Amino acid sequence: MQFVETEMGAKVNAKLVDRMGGFVPMQMVIKGAFELISDESKASSCLWITNRRGMEYWPTPEEEKKYLVGSSPSKKRLLFQGPVKLQLPQSFEKIVVHTLDHNFRKATRVVCTPLQLPIGPHQVLVKIIYAGVNASDVNFSSGRYFTGNKNDISSRLPFDAGFEAVGIIAALGESVRDLKIGTPAAIMTFGSYAEFTVVPAKHILPVPRPDPEVVAMLTSGLTASIALEKAGQMETRKVVLVTAAAGGTGQFAVQLAKLAGNKVVATCGGKEKAMLLKELGVDRVIDYKAENIKTVLKEEFPKGVDIIYESVGGDMFDLCLNALAVHGRLIVIGMISQYQGEHGWRPSNYTGLCEKILAKSQTVAGFFLVQYGHLWQQHLDRLFNLFSTGKLKVSVDPKRFNGVRAVADAVEYLHSGKSVGKVVVCIDPTFSEQTAKL
Secondary structure (H helix, E strand, O other), X not given: OXXXXXXXXXXXXXXXXXXXXXXEOHHHHHHHHHHHHHOHHHOOOEEEEEOOOEEEEEOOHHHHHHHHOOOOOOOOOOOOOOOXXXXXXXXXXXXXXXXXXXXXXXXXXXXXXEOOOOOOOOEEEEEEEEEEOOOOHHHHHXXXXXXXXXXXXXXXXXXXXXXXXXXXXXXXXXXXXXOOOOOEEEEOOOOOOEOEEEEEHHHOEEOOOOOHHHHHHHHHHHHHHHHHHHHOOOOOOOEEEEOOOOOOOHHHHHHHHHHOOOEEEEEEOOHHHXXXXXXXXXXXXXXXXXXXXXXXXXXXXXXXXXEEEEOOOOXXXXXXXXXXEEEEEEEEOOOHHHOOOOOOOOOOOOOOHHHHHHHOOOEEEEOOHHHHHHHHHHHHHHHHHHHHOOOOOOOEOOOOOEOHHHHHHHHHHHHOOOOOOEOEEEOOHHHHHHHHOO
């Protein structure tokens, strides 16, 4: 603490001023202010003025080392040290859907394609480091997300697979001014199961680091954050139920509901998943392998559940609908139990749906992330801020999948029900090891 010799400063106890090193001359303060104004390179810098050390910009290199690097060498920095220099290959590998099938492995193949430069004036070339695996990958490979009949969809084949990834900007179109080569970026466009991909510059989401935790924040984290706010209209002091809660998106939903001041109930299958949910602060974990979900909800929550974040479908949807309170809101973000099988995704009949929601003024709201693109960056920044300040934990499944050729294994692993947290594929293990040391 320092004092400047002004009329207000003169009223401070003289002994205290002497103990702090005396008054800082007003001329020094004025000189510092003019330096900050006149030197544009010092924009956003903090100038520290003391009698003992004079004028010093903060943080100093020593202070940066002290505060930005974790105490353990195994911890990663939250801020990315870039930009990074990249060598561009003549060709790269990617996964394409070559035939429509709900079996991802049958529907896809790895192809080698030339890296064509220069790219378009408004495009960005991204080197992918990590790609996220989603339950809906099998819907995409079966053509579910395209409109038209099967013959129309087949005419689009082959098309690139993968919904989300983080990486490094490798090249910019001549008209792109607000991005830099060598800096981290996230994408949520088709084609992320690839070593490189070209996307329109407007689809680039700037991120602090190209980490697997950031991948988890994309489709999974954004779905939870935006769906609870918009479709669920989440308030505080409510009972919130999350199904398949130990998965990629469920882990975010339970934490965000808890941070909002709600009582959180979560379903999962297995002791390991139940343990994760308890660590995330869930008030009541229901392990369906050890307990009956319907019985627990009926006995412990007789007035019903206010908000339900549902991703399983089928019988679970029926169960949740029956457990919904008066004025309750059921958010449908998926139906993973119906994605695979002999014929893939087939519609289910929910008898009495209209009568049930009418009798209790309930709402069943569908949520599809693609239709909320204007909110992605805002919610992504919020999620990373919660993560970097320790208020949000991000669980990435420990099973490693390396390289483009491991993607099909990763998709099948997610659908096996064995995963805990977000399933991620490291597209370039060599590069990820380098960034982890920064």
